[in-house]
Amino acid sequence: MKAVEIKNFSWKYDKARDYALKDINLEINDNEFIGVIGPNESGKTTLMNVIKGIIPQNFTGIYKGDVKIYGDDVAGLSPIEITRRVGMVFADPESQFNSMSVEEEITFGMENIGLGIDEIATRLNNVCRLTDIQNLLEKPPYNLSGGQKQRIAIASILAMQPKIIILDEPTSMLDPISKDMIFDLLKIMKTELKLTVIVVEHNIEQLVEICDKFLLVNKGVIEKYDNTEEFFTNIDFLDSRNVRVPSGIKIINKIGNLNKPKSLPIKFEEIVKVLTKILDKNRSKQYEYK
Numbered sequence: 354m355k356a357v358e359i360k361n362f363s364w365k366y367d368k369a370r371d372y373a374l375k376d377i378n379l380e381i382n383d384n385e386f387i388g389v390i391g392p393n394e395s396g397k398t399t400l401m402n403v404i405k406g407i408i409p410q411n412f413t414g415i416y417k418g419d420v421k422i423y424g425d426d427v428a429g430l431s432p433i434e435i436t437r438r439v440g441m442v443f444a445d446p447e448s449q450f451n452s453m454s455v456e457e458e459i460t461f462g463m464e465n466i467g468l469g470i471d472e473i474a475t476r477l478n479n480v481c482r483l484t485d486i487q488n489l490l491e492k493p494p495y496n497l498s499g500g501q502k503q504r505i506a507i508a509s510i511l512a513m514q515p516k517i518i519i520l521d522e523p524t525s526m527l528d529p530i531s532k533d534m535i536f537d538l539l540k541i542m543k544t545e546l547k548l549t550v551i552v553v554e555h556n557i558e559q560l561v562e563i564c565d566k567f568l569l570v571n572k573g574v575i576e577k578y579d580n581t582e583e584f585f586t587n588i589d590f591l592d593s594r595n596v597r598v599p600s601g602i603k604i605i606n607k608i609g610n611l612n613k614p615k616s617l618p619i620k621f622e623e624i625v626k627v628l629t630k631i632l633d634k635n636r637s638k639q640y641e642y643k
């Protein structure tokens with residue numbers, strides 16, 4: 354069964370002149386990891402809100418087409434049913450907080466959906482271990498570092514055990530070390546928790562290492578949706594859309610196009626391997642000539 358299935362979908366915000374999303378068709382498989390990129394105001398957040406059911410629940414406008422989450426029409430699900438299936442993390446973790454201690458913050462959602470005390474304790478323990486926030490439980494969530502706040506926001510979402518997690522620019526307000534910690538957590542979500550992960554992120558260099566597929570949204574339409582390797586084959590097209598293609602991929606693409614191999618690596622360590630081979634070959638050739 355598909356995790357997300359969107360068919361002929363369009364959305365126009367009330368009073369907006371144009372549709373924010375136009376004729377969207379999209380399928381996301383269970384346990385896939387999707388990187389969503391695109392220019393500002395292209396419709397990325399709107400698309401995430403559609404998958405999470407925030408649109409049409411909290412917005413008025415024109416809603417056309419079908420949006421299904423694991424086979425069910427999202428517009429027909431109750432807020433609790435949606436919360437159980439889809440979790441969402443925002444750029445600003447504080448926008449999610451509404452409790453006076455980290456522990457309350459994490460248990461709040463679980464109590465709301467009526468989980469028992471033992472289940473809440475087990476889940477609390479698990480998510481604190483995953484996000485490394487055990488020593489923060491007594492503290493107010495507001496007086497912490499940006500990275501800690503984001504890990505708390507993620508912990509409270511993971512505690513709900515959704516099948517899909519959407520993260521909308523989760524590292525945009527964080528320092529480099531905290532960013533790395535969030536990327537490590539993203540890996541765990543895919544490999545250990547087996548979630549379907551959809552992340553809007555500008556840091557393509559790090560996304561390339563973990564995403565199965567990339568989705569480019571531009572002017573309200575899906576311009577490109579492909580496996581990561583395929584996505585980065587047409588560098589000229591991506592340049593024309595101002596996608597910041599990592600330098601390693603650009604270099605290997607230039608060299609690769611000259612040598613015409615069947616497929617090109619895109620992950621950092623794979624690129625290093627290929628370049629090392631090319632350099633070694635060159636060195637041994639120079640040696641032969643001497």
Ligand SMILES: Nc1ncnc2c1ncn2[C@@H]1O[C@H](COP(=O)(O)OP(=O)(O)OP(=O)(O)O)[C@@H](O)[C@H]1O
Pocket residue numbers: 366367369373391392393394395396397398399400
């Ligand atoms: N609540 C709203 N009411 C009316 N128009 C909106 C609303 N929210 C977003 N829009 C418009 O919808 C379009 C898509 O916006 P959206 O926030 O989805 O883009 P985005 O790609 O996430 O942008 P960014 O990268 O800047 O966050 C924009 O033209 C925006 O102005």
